[in-house]
Amino acid sequence: xxxxxxxxxxxxxxxxxxxxxxxGSKIYEQMEKGDFPxxxxxxxxxxxxxxDMNLRQFILGDKSVRRSARNIRHVKPFTQLVWVARFSHxxxxxRKTSTLRDVYYSAQAYExxxxxxxxxxxxxxxxxxxxxxxxxxxxxFPEERSAVFGDLTIEYTVPGYEGKTLNLTTHxxxxxIGPALTSAEFVNTTADKIIAIEKGGLFTRFIEENVxxxxxxxxxxxxGQAPRATRHFIRRLHxxxxxxxxxxxxxxxxxxxxxxxxxxGSANAAHLRxxxxxxxxxxxxxxxxxxxxKLPTDPLDEVDIKRLYELQKDPRYKxxxxxxxxxxxxxxxxxxxxxxxxxxxxxxxxxxxxLPAKLEETK
Amino acid sequence: xxxxxxxxxxxxxxxxxxxxxxxGSKIYEQMEKGDFPxxxxxxxxxxxxxxDMNLRQFILGDKSVRRSARNIRHVKPFTQLVWVARFSHxxxxxRKTSTLRDVYYSAQAYExxxxxxxxxxxxxxxxxxxxxxxxxxxxxFPEERSAVFGDLTIEYTVPGYEGKTLNLTTHxxxxxIGPALTSAEFVNTTADKIIAIEKGGLFTRFIEENVxxxxxxxxxxxxGQAPRATRHFIRRLHxxxxxxxxxxxxxxxxxxxxxxxxxxGSANAAHLRxxxxxxxxxxxxxxxxxxxxKLPTDPLDEVDIKRLYELQKDPRYKxxxxxxxxxxxxxxxxxxxxxxxxxxxxxxxxxxxxLPAKLEETK
Numbered sequence: 001x002x003x004x005x006x007x008x009x010x011x012x013x014x015x016x017x018x019x020x021x022x023x024g025s026k027i028y029e030q031m032e033k034g035d036f037p038x039x040x041x042x043x044x045x046x047x048x049x050x051x052d053m054n055l056r057q058f059i060l061g062d063k064s065v066r067r068s069a070r071n072i073r074h075v076k077p078f079t080q081l082v083w084v085a086r087f088s089h090x091x092x093x094x095r096k097t098s099t100l101r102d103v104y105y106s107a108q109a110y111e112x113x114x115x116x117x118x119x120x121x122x123x124x125x126x127x128x129x130x131x132x133x134x135x136x137x138x139x140x141f142p143e144e145r146s147a148v149f150g151d152l153t154i155e156y157t158v159p160g161y162e163g164k165t166l167n168l169t170t171h172x173x174x175x176x177i178g179p180a181l182t183s184a185e186f187v188n189t190t191a192d193k194i195i196a197i198e199k200g201g202l203f204t205r206f207i208e209e210n211v212x213x214x215x216x217x218x219x220x221x222x223x224g225q226a227p228r229a230t231r232h233f234i235r236r237l238h239x240x241x242x243x244x245x246x247x248x249x250x251x252x253x254x255x256x257x258x259x260x261x262x263x264x265g266s267a268n269a270a271h272l273r274x275x276x277x278x279x280x281x282x283x284x285x286x287x288x289x290x291x292x293x294k295l296p297t298d299p300l301d302e303v304d305i306k307r308l309y310e311l312q313k314d315p316r317y318k319x320x321x322x323x324x325x326x327x328x329x330x331x332x333x334x335x336x337x338x339x340x341x342x343x344x345x346x347x348x349x350x351x352x353x354x355l356p357a358k359l360e361e362t363k
Numbered sequence: 364x365x366x367x368x369x370x371x372x373x374x375x376x377x378x379x380x381x382x383x384x385x386x387g388s389k390i391y392e393q394m395e396k397g398d399f400p401x402x403x404x405x406x407x408x409x410x411x412x413x414x415d416m417n418l419r420q421f422i423l424g425d426k427s428v429r430r431s432a433r434n435i436r437h438v439k440p441f442t443q444l445v446w447v448a449r450f451s452h453x454x455x456x457x458r459k460t461s462t463l464r465d466v467y468y469s470a471q472a473y474e475x476x477x478x479x480x481x482x483x484x485x486x487x488x489x490x491x492x493x494x495x496x497x498x499x500x501x502x503x504f505p506e507e508r509s510a511v512f513g514d515l516t517i518e519y520t521v522p523g524y525e526g527k528t529l530n531l532t533t534h535x536x537x538x539x540i541g542p543a544l545t546s547a548e549f550v551n552t553t554a555d556k557i558i559a560i561e562k563g564g565l566f567t568r569f570i571e572e573n574v575x576x577x578x579x580x581x582x583x584x585x586x587g588q589a590p591r592a593t594r595h596f597i598r599r600l601h602x603x604x605x606x607x608x609x610x611x612x613x614x615x616x617x618x619x620x621x622x623x624x625x626x627x628g629s630a631n632a633a634h635l636r637x638x639x640x641x642x643x644x645x646x647x648x649x650x651x652x653x654x655x656x657k658l659p660t661d662p663l664d665e666v667d668i669k670r671l672y673e674l675q676k677d678p679r680y681k682x683x684x685x686x687x688x689x690x691x692x693x694x695x696x697x698x699x700x701x702x703x704x705x706x707x708x709x710x711x712x713x714x715x716x717x718l719p720a721k722l723e724e725t726k
Contacts, residue, residue, distance in 0.1 A: 096568075096571055096710060097567055097568075097571065098564070098710070099563075099564035099703070101564060101701065101703045102564055102568075102703045102706050102710075104703075105659060105701075105703045105704050105705070105706035105707050106706040106707070106709075106710060108659055108706075108707040109706065109707055109708055109709045141564075141567070143562065143563040143564055144563070145508075145510070145536070145537075145563060145586075147508070147539055156535065158535055159571075160535070160573075161535050166533065166534060170529065170533065170534075171529060171533075171534070171538055171539065171543065171544070172519065172521055172523070172524050172541075172543040173508070173538075173539040173540070173541025173542065173543045173544050174508075174539050174541065175534055175536075175539070176510055176534065176536040176537050176538070176539055177536070178535075178536025178537065178563075178567060179536065179567060180534065180535040180536045181534070181536050199506065200462075200506040200507070200508060200541075201461070201462035201464060201465055201504075201506055204460055204504070204541060204542060205459075205460075205461075205465075208459055208460065208522075210523075223508075296468060296471055338464065338468075340462070340464045340465045340467075340468045341468050342468070343461075343465050343468035343469040343471075343472065344468050344469075344471040344472055345472055346469075346472045347459060347461070347465075347469060
């Protein structure tokens with residue numbers, strides 16, 4: 001189908017640049033009036049982070065913080081924030097990308113000092129909070145890369161590739177989800193679902209077994225915990241193409257949480273909205289799958305069990321009885337299983353039997 | 364240029380299948396003669412691993428081990444080895460790929476028991492040793508993926524893509540080095556060098572700054588320690604296209620060793636020849652670069668220093684005065700620097716100044 005272009009990347013880019021300009025203009029205006037410039041933004045302290053049952057994600061409460069150039073203790077973080085905004089404006093207008101690490105070092109080219117990278121990371125998060133945009137929007141990307149495969153044609157917007165299209169079945173090892181793909185427009189697709197997969201080996205197996213054709217699916221490799229750019233990409237696939245998302249992870253607390261972070265996000269990103277896909281489903285490997293499919297297992301070790309008790313109390317896990325049931329089952333059977341465990345029944349069992357059963361069960 | 368096809372992937376694949384068939388035939392022949400079947404292979408014990416100055420890599424010595432079905436203690440590993448050969452034959456003839464983890468679980472489908480994955484990994488290494496082939500040759504691939512970008516056209520040999528070509532500038536995030544790319548033929552290129560890069564952020568920077576065009580280079584992202592499939596891919600680029608290889612890593616013992624493993628391999632792979640590129644150059648970030656370029660640094664911590672003393676005694680580091688000088692300089696300055704540290708002089712300094720200087724220096 002032709003995509004509905006609910007969300008145009010190019011429009012978004014000019015919104016980002018306007019937001020950065022507005023940010024700068026407000027500071028100039030205050031100074032022209034003879035005032036000390038100041039910025040007010042929502043507080044990200046733990047006391048101001050709440051889980052919102054309707055949005056199904058963490059959000060920030062009403063508390064706010066104000067940084068003013070009048071306050072001597074604020075001058076440094078205030079200046080740093082203005083510099084990060086200026087640098088982000090440079091990146092977005094020149095259409096260059098950067099990383100968190102790179103921003104830390106780049107600051108030194110401007111004689112802007114950060115004590116360590118943690119300090120610059122924190123100021124970048126401040127800018128996200130002020131603008132309500134994520135750092136990938138202003139071209140600060142993670143190092144980690146994941147991949148996608150399936151019948152979706154995209155159109156690049158990066159310099160040198162404007163207007164060029166690529167069908168995501170072009171390279172059978174999968175197409176890297178980096179800055180160029182993340183900023184591409186979706187043109188058309190025949191897929192009717194998204195399948196996200198934790199492990200590289202299984203992603204390759206799915207491609208080799210033509211899961212994309214047999215199940216009309218776009219396959220996304222999260223490569224462990226999905227990088228933020230990938231979570232945002234999954235959300236775009238869901239909202240712009242209007243396709244359901246099914247997530248397949250290892251059957252252990254860590255795999256379960258990989259799915260949860262795609263669905264409901266993290267407390268660290270309570271100030272952002274566009275990273276999560278609340279309607280995505282965790283389709284397996286469940287603790288109950290381990291029992292029902294008699295999978296080969298390993299015992300849960302102490303950190304696994306500690307993690308399960310933490311997740312049991314986590315608000316993201318409370319609303320849906322599925323999660324609570326699976327946590328209880330893990331704690332009862334005290335075993336975990338990896339996605340590859342299905343090879344116990346032959347290499348294609350996971351595709352021929354398990355996948356269709358679970359897609360149906362979690363529809 | 365058109366590549367010389369010194370090495371044809373398709374020919375290699377049929378060699379692999381013949382090797383596996385020969386392996387099986389020899390066992391049948393022994394049994395038909397009424398003998399207990401047995402296998403002799405070079406020993407991989409540490410006492411039989413030597414560093415070869417001419418080959419510039421570790422090799423196995425003259426000691427060998429014999430596994431015989433007559434010996435009750437050998438029956439299990441012997442049977443496991445035959446099963447791994449049988450499974451690898453199935454993978455290669457059916458043109459499916461697998462992972463180490465997957466082989467461990469797949470064994471259970473054949474009621475072949477391995478105590479744990481370490482045991483099955485070890486038997487796979489036995490098969491590598493017997494055949495003198497690496498596991499990627501018989502379609503057992505790593506999970507990790509790295510990437511490549513630049514003007515090289517490849518031709519796929521995997522099912523469904525036979526005869527299709529791809530130019531490796533098609534996707535500006537880089538093209539994943541997975542089973543499909545690794546098994547592709549090289550068709551033609553205009554590049555005259557290979558630049559291997561440790562970090563994803565810098566790989567993206569190089570693409571954005573058109574390093575591939577300005578320096579006629581193919582860019583390879585190792586993404587940390589290069590997976591074996593990537594080391595093999597770099598070797599193929601070097602030998603089949605006859606191009607020099609320059610490696611850029613972080614300026615610390617770990618980055619230095621990423622370069623060394625691409626160049627001279629590891630003791631673990633002393634039984635293999637086709638993973639290393641002895642003529643590749645480590646072009647930076649050297650300890651002396653840290654000094655000469657006045658880079659922002661972090662102090663070496665205890666594990667860094669311990670590692671440097673280990674490397675100082677390592678035979679791979681002994682032959683070339685460059686390595687010894689750099690180790691000494693690290694130990695003297697007690698500092699390390701990342702590739703991103705060059706951003707201290709602006710985002711493009713590394714491309715405009717450092718890269719051409721170092722390519723010239725290590726030519």
